[in-house]
Amino acid sequence: MNNRLPLYVYEWLWILPSTAIPAAMIVAMLLSAFAMGIQVPGVAGRVDPLALDATPPFDKPGLRELAPGRYEAVMVALTWTFTPNEIRVPRGSTVTFTVTSRDVIHGFMIPNTPINFMVLPGQIARQTTRFDAPGQYLILCHEYCGIGHHLMFAKVIVE
Ligand SMILES: [Cu+2]
Numbered sequence: 001m002n003n004r005l006p007l008y009v010y011e012w013l014w015i016l017p018s019t020a021i022p023a024a025m026i027v028a029m030l031l032s033a034f035a036m037g038i039q040v041p042g043v044a045g046r047v048d049p050l051a052l053d054a055t056p057p058f059d060k061p062g063l064r065e066l067a068p069g070r071y072e073a074v075m076v077a078l079t080w081t082f083t084p085n086e087i088r089v090p091r092g093s094t095v096t097f098t099v100t101s102r103d104v105i106h107g108f109m110i111p112n113t114p115i116n117f118m119v120l121p122g123q124i125a126r127q128t129t130r131f132d133a134p135g136q137y138l139i140l141c142h143e144y145c146g147i148g149h150h151l152m153f154a155k156v157i158v159e
Pocket of ligand 1: 106107141142143144145146149150152
């Protein structure tokens, strides 16, 4: 007795998912990029890493209010800290992080937010997010930058 399906049915059972899954991933990627506007952060500008102290806005790192509820956090990464090390914003604020590095390649990531980019000396990175839930958000360096890398963090406090 042979009640198995013909061989080509089994072949199609593999071929269809193995083409449909990548096709679905491409559709999801295109939707997230163009319909939802989720873009990988690009280069927001260039800066001389040896002249940061004389180059606005990095000569005065810190938080500035652009409009009610909208802030820009200008931050400088250096081994093994961020300047400033802590920023405070009211809940519901939209914060644009403008970051560069003074020395080596660092990372800049805030877990549970879309903020996640590399910080390269000579290059300005910029990304914006909104903080709706109050609490403490860690800013982590997630590019290995030397012996003190695991100690490199800063905080966003949403009040
Ligand atoms: Cu690091």
